[in-house]
Amino acid sequence: MSTAIEFQHVSKSFGDTPVIPDMNLAIEEGELFVLVGTSGSGKTTSLKMVNRLEEPTDGDVLINGKKAKSYPLQQLRWSMGYILQQIALFPTMTVAQNIAVIPEMKKVPKKEINRLVDELLTKVALDPAKYRDRMPRELSGGEQQRIGILRAIASKPNFVLMDEPFGALDPLSRATLQDLILDLHKELHNTIIFVTHDMDEAIKLGDRIGIMGDGKLLQVGTPTELAQNPTSDFVRDFFSSSADKSVYQTPINHVIQAEGYATAPDSSEKTEQLQDTDTLQAAFVALSGYDYIEIVDQQQETLGFLSRKQVFQYLSKPQKVR
Ligand SMILES: Nc1ncnc2c1ncn2[C@@H]1O[C@H](COP(=O)(O)OP(=O)(O)O)[C@@H](O)[C@H]1O
Numbered sequence: 001m002s003t004a005i006e007f008q009h010v011s012k013s014f015g016d017t018p019v020i021p022d023m024n025l026a027i028e029e030g031e032l033f034v035l036v037g038t039s040g041s042g043k044t045t046s047l048k049m050v051n052r053l054e055e056p057t058d059g060d061v062l063i064n065g066k067k068a069k070s071y072p073l074q075q076l077r078w079s080m081g082y083i084l085q086q087i088a089l090f091p092t093m094t095v096a097q098n099i100a101v102i103p104e105m106k107k108v109p110k111k112e113i114n115r116l117v118d119e120l121l122t123k124v125a126l127d128p129a130k131y132r133d134r135m136p137r138e139l140s141g142g143e144q145q146r147i148g149i150l151r152a153i154a155s156k157p158n159f160v161l162m163d164e165p166f167g168a169l170d171p172l173s174r175a176t177l178q179d180l181i182l183d184l185h186k187e188l189h190n191t192i193i194f195v196t197h198d199m200d201e202a203i204k205l206g207d208r209i210g211i212m213g214d215g216k217l218l219q220v221g222t223p224t225e226l227a228q229n230p231t232s233d234f235v236r237d238f239f240s241s242s243a244d245k246s247v248y249q250t251p252i253n254h255v256i257q258a259e260g261y262a263t264a265p266d267s268s269e270k271t272e273q274l275q276d277t278d279t280l281q282a283a284f285v286a287l288s289g290y291d292y293i294e295i296v297d298q299q300q301e302t303l304g305f306l307s308r309k310q311v312f313q314y315l316s317k318p319q320k321v322r
């Protein structure tokens, strides 16, 4: 694995006001990295320095080992999908035309574009026959956001930058689109930086999470590392503010009761074994290394499988439902 995006002593001031004092971070190729923090902590500014909507005051952002500023700006932008909270679809263009904007610019043949549009719409559960010719105003907020995501990934960019993309959506649309991001990431293996202020969202999505406070990266680690080993009160409080900690002590069989067992993974997929009386915390640890865990009884007989997705689904439900 190689480093895809690196911040090297990056600082940023607006006028005389320092916003990012000294940021250092290496994001690996194919990683889904979540930047989480309160409002005003510098998440958007950090993200914009990756696709050069902002330039660092000092230091460098490296993309694939080369300074971002050494790439032709257009080439850099085209290699990076960018998704914002208020995705502005082009109002006078159809859904299909909106999705095809970048492939059109790249002069992808018409036939291929049509095929791509249908493939992508199907992926987000929107029937192409019904949706390709609709106008943005004929879509719900969640549907518009889905098209916005498709537009950003239509040319299969190696990098995707997302800035609180689901902030304005209802919880159900939000959960659906989070799953979509996980599925797309699994399929495309692109490098993603996902910005949110929502710790639950960060835990659900992140391979690793960076917690920002006041322009500084306070801690970087896997969800499990942060849960088990917060290095500051801020991180501990931020973590417990959303992810109710007692939930990690619940036995795995509660999750199974709520979510059922997963279909058995390919026999080639590696798993770890846990008993259904083990805690969710143990499952969490195991699932940071594997996509599935095998649940066994006292006699080591297989009861079934539990996927990472199921655990996150369970965790993302409001407590009353659990
Ligand atoms: N263009 C700008 N000019 C002046 N200050 C800015 C500008 N953009 C952001 N800031 C300030 O920088 C800080 C970080 O902002 P931002 O990166 O947007 O935070 P976040 O995305 O975490 O909410 C805030 O204090 C904000 O007011």
Ligand SMILES: [Mg+2]
Binding pocket: 043, 044, 045, 163
């Ligand atoms: Mg922001």
